Every structure is written in structure tokens, then in C-alpha cells.
Amino acid sequence: MSDLQQPVFLEVLAGPPAQFATSTPTPPIAFDGPQRYSDELTSRLAAEAADIIGRYPQSRSALLPLLHLVQSVDGYITRAGVTFCAEQLGLTAAQVASVATFYSMYRREPTGEYLIGVCTNTLCAVLGGDEILASLTEHLGVEPGGTTADGRITVEHVECNAACDFAPVVMVNWEFYDNQTPTSATELAEDLRAGIAPPPSRGSTTLCSFRQTARLLAGLPPATSSDDGSAPA
Numbered sequence: 001m002s003d004l005q006q007p008v009f010l011e012v013l014a015g016p017p018a019q020f021a022t023s024t025p026t027p028p029i030a031f032d033g034p035q036r037y038s039d040e041l042t043s044r045l046a047a048e049a050a051d052i053i054g055r056y057p058q059s060r061s062a063l064l065p066l067l068h069l070v071q072s073v074d075g076y077i078t079r080a081g082v083t084f085c086a087e088q089l090g091l092t093a094a095q096v097a098s099v100a101t102f103y104s105m106y107r108r109e110p111t112g113e114y115l116i117g118v119c120t121n122t123l124c125a126v127l128g129g130d131e132i133l134a135s136l137t138e139h140l141g142v143e144p145g146g147t148t149a150d151g152r153i154t155v156e157h158v159e160c161n162a163a164c165d166f167a168p169v170v171m172v173n174w175e176f177y178d179n180q181t182p183t184s185a186t187e188l189a190e191d192l193r194a195g196i197a198p199p200p201s202r203g204s205t206t207l208c209s210f211r212q213t214a215r216l217l218a219g220l221p222p223a224t225s226s227d228d229g230s231a232p233a
């Protein structure tokens with residue numbers, strides 16, 4: 001047998017196992033806040049949840065509006081909110097958490113009365129979105145994602161607001177404010193801090209607080225007894 005006819009063996013798995021990483025590992029996602037709502041609050045929310053759940057052929061389909069409902073209570077998704085949704089829908093907390101962490105409209109930190117989202121995606125960036133974000137955060141003294149000390153404003157760095165034809169666009173509680181500049185965005189924030197809510201550029205004629213908006217997104221009427229979206233307990 002010539003050398004060319006000798007069998008050849010390759011030691012494919014020799015050495016330490018190969019490791020592949022596409023990104024830096026991140027710590028596990030956690031929710032904070034109390035584990036459960038009070039009995040009184042649970043009772044009120046359960047009645048509203050039943051109304052929402054009844055609109056769907058399968059109860060689990062109501063998870064997205066229920067997450068908005070609990071976000072209207074806390075201003076973000078807390079452990080109590082996750083527990084409540086899981087119990088109302090017969091889901092595990094992990095199933096609820098997996099949805100709550102997938103969609104960026106569900107927040108995991110306390111949110112100001114007004115959530116200002118500044119787009120710096122392609123068209124907004126070309127037309128000044130980065131300058132708007134920089135001037136707004138500097139003026140308010142917060143980093144992107146941060147909330148002012150008075151609890152009025154949270155600034156969020158967002159991807160495309162799907163309103164590129166009106167770039168640069170800023171959203172407040174998901175209402176559009178078109179064709180912004182660093183100056184106009186700062187004035188908008190100052191108005192909001194002063195208790196003035198300028199009407200959005202289009203769509204709704206009024207601007208609700210973050211918690212009120214969450215109630216509307218849950219498909220419920222605005223709360224009547226407070227301006228924070230929490231109906232009376």
C-alpha cells in the first residue's frame with residue numbers, strides 16, 4: 001500500500017472545546033418592586049383585567065394590554081405586575097417576563113410623567129437627531145434612559161419612530177412632535193416640566209401622562225381621580 005493509500009485520521013475534537021460568542025454576556029433580567037399588589041388593588045385590577053380578557057377568544061392573547069394595565073399602575077413593569085398578569089392569564093411568570101422584556105414599550109425602570117423618545121436613526125440623524133438628544137440630556141442633566149430628579153421627564157434614546165417624513169421626530173408618551181430642533185425639543189421639555197402639555201403635531205389633540213397613556217393602551221378609559229393613570233383603589 002502506497003502512502004497515498006494509507007487511511008488518514010483527523011483528530012477533530014482535540015484541545016479545549018471551541019467557544020463562540022456573538023456578544024458580551026449580560027446579567028439576568030430582573031424585575032423589582034413588591035412581589036404582589038395589595039388585595040384591594042388586586043381586586044380592582046382583576047375586574048379591569050376580566051373586561052380586557054373577555055375581548056379575546058384565548059385569554060393569553062390579552063397579555064399585551066394587561067402589561068399596559070400594570071404599567072399604568074406602577075409606571076413600569078414590576079414583579080407585582082408580572083405576578084398579576086401570570087395569575088390572571090394562567091401563564092408562568094417566565095412566560096410573562098419573556099414578553100415584557102421583548103417589547104421596548106414595557107419599561108423596567110420607574111418612568112417620569114412624560115417619556116420623551118428621541119430618534120437618532122438614519123433620517124433623523126442626518127437632520128439633527130443626535131444634536132437634539134445631546135442638548136436635551138445636557139439641559140435636563142440626565143443620561144439617555146434617565147429621569148429628572150423631579151420625576152417629570154424620562155429621556156429615551158429610540159430607534160426609528162416610523163415617522164421619518166417628519167424628521168427629526170421626538171415622541172412624548174408615544175405621541176408625535178415633528179420637525180424638532182434642539183431648541184424646540186428643550187422648550188417642549190420645559191413646558192412639560194411646568195405642567196403645560198403642548199398638543200402633539202398630529203393624531204391625538206391632547207397629551208396624557210405616561211400612566212394615563214398606559215391605561216389607554218390597555219384599552220381602558222382614562223382614570224378619573226388622579227392624573228397618574230391609577231384609578232381609585
Ligand code: FES
Nearest residue numbers: 119124161163164
Ligand atoms: S429615522 Fe427618525 S422617525 Fe424614522
